[in-house]
Amino acid sequence: MTKVTILQFPGTNCEYDTEHAFKKLGAQTEIVWHKSESIPTDTNLLVVAGGFSYGDYLRSGAIAKFSPVMKAVSEYAKNGGKVLGICNGFQVLTEAGLLPGALMRNDGLHFISKHHHLKVANNNNIFLEKLNKGDVLNIPIAHHDGNYFIDSEGLQELHDNNQILLNYTDKDGNIKNPNGSVESIAGICNKEKNIFGLMPHPERAMELLLGSDDGVKMLEGFLES
Amino acid sequence: MITAIVNISLKAGVLDSQGKAVHHALNSLHFSGVDDVRVGKQIVLKLSTDDKEKAMSDVEKMCEEILANTVIEDYEIELV
Numbered sequence: 294m295t296k297v298t299i300l301q302f303p304g305t306n307c308e309y310d311t312e313h314a315f316k317k318l319g320a321q322t323e324i325v326w327h328k329s330e331s332i333p334t335d336t337n338l339l340v341v342a343g344g345f346s347y348g349d350y351l352r353s354g355a356i357a358k359f360s361p362v363m364k365a366v367s368e369y370a371k372n373g374g375k376v377l378g379i380c381n382g383f384q385v386l387t388e389a390g391l392l393p394g395a396l397m398r399n400d401g402l403h404f405i406s407k408h409h410h411l412k413v414a415n416n417n418n419i420f421l422e423k424l425n426k427g428d429v430l431n432i433p434i435a436h437h438d439g440n441y442f443i444d445s446e447g448l449q450e451l452h453d454n455n456q457i458l459l460n461y462t463d464k465d466g467n468i469k470n471p472n473g474s475v476e477s478i479a480g481i482c483n484k485e486k487n488i489f490g491l492m493p494h495p496e497r498a499m500e501l502l503l504g505s506d507d508g509v510k511m512l513e514g515f516l517e518s
Numbered sequence: 519m520i521t522a523i524v525n526i527s528l529k530a531g532v533l534d535s536q537g538k539a540v541h542h543a544l545n546s547l548h549f550s551g552v553d554d555v556r557v558g559k560q561i562v563l564k565l566s567t568d569d570k571e572k573a574m575s576d577v578e579k580m581c582e583e584i585l586a587n588t589v590i591e592d593y594e595i596e597l598v
Contacts, residue, residue, distance in 0.1 A: 351584070351585070352587055355584060355587065356584075359584070387589075388587065394589060395587050395589040395590045397528075397532070397535075397590060398535055398536065399535070400533065400535045401535070402535055402536065402539055440535075442532060442589070442590055443589075444589075473533065473535070
């Protein structure tokens with residue numbers, strides 16, 4: 294059975310939604326408190342869940358990167374372990390230097406909470422290989438600091454290595470940028486393609502009754518390979 | 519005792535949405551003659567050392583490691 298380990302910092306608030314979503318897909322889950330200095334050895338997927346770790350003090354994700362568990366996360370990732378950062382998890386991974394770039398205040402300055410369409414920009418990676426390039430998914434976003442920034446050199450590198458995985462679009466797949474992100478980027482991976490960060494919340498798109506079940510397709514892919 | 523004042527601002531070339539909003543507000547209030555506004559933050563540290571060189575190198579390290587995100591921010595340190 295696939296084992297999903299979910300990190301919990303003070304202020305994390307999406308760990309139980311994430312657990313519910315992966316359990317629904319048949320995975321075994323474990324929530325690990327940030328004070329832990331190790332992560333379970335049978336972990337197949339490590340998730341840094343969404344929320345407001347340390348109240349977003351200083352900068353979103355800035356304090357969490359010094360939590361004891363983050364050393365273990367770096368090691369797990371360095372050894373090729375699969376790491377997923379959702380929303381605040383994405384912010385923590387960029388602050389920790391595990392993903393390039395940074396997430397700034399939304400350009401409209403408002404907190405945005407709504408369903409938004411995303412287009413798969415690249416699928417030649419272990420996370421999105423079950424989806425097709427160009428697929429459009431309807432997945433909620435909920436963030437204040439989702440404005441992805443990277444300098445032009447870094448952006449070129451992302452392009453060269455197919456590290457841009459998701460763009461914000463409209464339902465027809467045309468670019469529609471909610472927060473000012475460079476090139477409407479919603480999710481990226483590292484060069485080695487084993488760390489994936491995205492601002493949208495696939496774990497909140499698991500039931501048609503609640504607006505969309507497109508998260509199922511995405512999360513299912515994370516459990517394979 | 520040395521006090522270190524750290525001023526952190528977004529790098530030139532990084533869009534400062536808050537600065538823009540404040541600029542817009544100033545214009546609405548008829549404060550003319552403001553060409554640009556940048557919003558930053560200030561962190562004040564009281565250090566136990568009296569050694570200015572050590573203080574500067576310590577605070578620089580703090581800025582690089584946590585106080586600023588050098589992907590998007592610049593910092594200036596003033597010792598008083």
